[in-house]
Amino acid sequence: xxxxxxxxxxxxxxxxxxxxxxxxxxxxxxxxxxxxxxxxxxxxxx
Amino acid sequence: xxxxxxxxxxxxxxxxxxxxxxxxxxxxxxxxxxxxxxxxxxxxxxxxxxxxxxxxxxxxxxxxxxxxxxxxxxxxxxxxxxxxxxxxxxxxxxxxxxxxxxxxxxxxxxxxxxxxxxxxxxxxxxxxxxxxxxxxxxxxxxxxxxxxxxxxxxxxxxxxxxxxxxxxxxxxxxxxxxxxxxxxxxxxxxxxxxxxxxxxxxxxxxxxxxxxxxxxxxxxxxxxxxxxxxxxxxxxxxxxxxxxxxxxxxxxxx
Numbered sequence: 110x111x112x113x114x115x116x117x118x119x120x121x122x123x124x125x126x127x128x129x130x131x132x133x134x135x136x137x138x139x140x141x142x143x144x145x146x147x148x149x150x151x152x153x154x155x
Numbered sequence: 156x157x158x159x160x161x162x163x164x165x166x167x168x169x170x171x172x173x174x175x176x177x178x179x180x181x182x183x184x185x186x187x188x189x190x191x192x193x194x195x196x197x198x199x200x201x202x203x204x205x206x207x208x209x210x211x212x213x214x215x216x217x218x219x220x221x222x223x224x225x226x227x228x229x230x231x232x233x234x235x236x237x238x239x240x241x242x243x244x245x246x247x248x249x250x251x252x253x254x255x256x257x258x259x260x261x262x263x264x265x266x267x268x269x270x271x272x273x274x275x276x277x278x279x280x281x282x283x284x285x286x287x288x289x290x291x292x293x294x295x296x297x298x299x300x301x302x303x304x305x306x307x308x309x310x311x312x313x314x315x316x317x318x319x320x321x322x323x324x325x326x327x328x329x330x331x332x333x334x335x336x337x338x339x340x341x342x343x344x345x346x347x348x349x350x351x352x353x354x355x356x357x358x359x360x361x362x363x364x365x366x367x368x369x370x371x372x373x374x375x376x377x378x379x380x381x382x383x384x385x386x387x388x389x390x391x392x393x394x395x396x397x398x399x400x401x402x403x404x405x406x407x408x409x
Contacts, residue, residue: 112195112196112249112252112254113195113196113197113198113199113248113249113254114191114197114199114249115198115199115245115246115249115258115262116184116188116199117201117202117238117242118178118179118203118210118214123240123375124344124373124374124375127373128246130250131243131247131250132194132195132249132250133242133243133246134187134190134191136179136183136187
C-alpha cells in the first residue's frame with residue numbers, strides 16, 4: 110500500500126510502460142461534439 | 156460512443172462543430188478520492204491546466220468533502236504528456252515512499268520544468284477553436300503558414316508562424332532552448348498526430364541538438380485538446396528538465 114496516491118484526469122497519453130505499477134488513479138475527460146464524440150472514454154482523455 | 160484517437164483525428168477535418176472537453180464533476184472526483192483512500196493515506200491531485208479547463212475547480216470542490224484528510228490539488232498548468240510527466244514523477248516519488256509533503260514538492264518542481272510545444276500543418280483548427288482571428292486565418296491560409304503553438308502560463312499560445320516544416324523544427328528547437336534555460340532534458344516524448352514525417356524530423360533534430368539517443372525520445376499520441384486545436388499533421392515535444400538534487404530513482408536521467 111502506498112502512503113500517497115496520485116490522482117489525475119488524463120494519463121492516457123503517457124506511454125503505458127511509464128505508469129505501470131505506479132499508484133495513479135485516473136479520471137478521464139470527456140470529449141463532446143454533436144457529430145462525433147459523446148461518451149466517456151479513457152482513450153480520448155485530454 | 157467511443158472511438159480511437161486515430162479515428163478522432165481522421166474525423167476532425169469533416170466536423171462542422173468544434174469538439175470540446177467536458178470536465179469531470181466534483182462527484183466524479185469524490186468517488187475517485189474515496190476509492191484512492193482505500194489504498195492510500197493521502198492524495199496528490201494533479202489536474203490539466205486550469206487555464207484551459209474547469210477540471211481543477213472540480214477537484215478542489217471535491218477535496219472539501221474530506222475534512223481532516225490530506226489532499227493537495229495542483230494545477231499542472233499543462234496538458235497532454237507535459238501534464239503527464241508531473242503525474243508520473245510524483246507517482247514514482249509516492250511509490251518510493253516519500254512523504255506527502257515531499258511528493259507535493261516533487262510534483263511542483265516538475266511542474267515548473269514541464270513544457271509542450273508543437274507545430275500544426277494548418278491554421279484552420281486554431282481559427283475554429285477561436286485562437287486566431289478570421290483575418291489572421293485568411294492571410295495565413297493564403298500563405299500556407301504553419302503555426303507553432305506552446306503552453307505558456309497555463310494557456311495555449313501561438314509562439315511562431317513558419318512557411319516550411321524545416322523552419323518549424325528550427326523554431327521548436329529554439330523555443331526548447333529558451334524554456335530550458337540551460338537545464339538538461341530529463342524525459343521527453345513526441346506527439347505524433349498522423350504526422351510521421353514531421354515527428355521523424357523532430358526526433359532527428361532533437362536527438363542531434365540536445366544529444367539524446369533517439370530511442371530515449373518516446374512516442375505519444377497527443378491529447379484530444381491539442382488534437383482539436385491543431386488537427387491532423389501535428390507534432391511536437393513534451394518534456395521536463397532535470398531537477399538538481401532529486402532523490403535517486405525518482406527521475407530517470409541519463
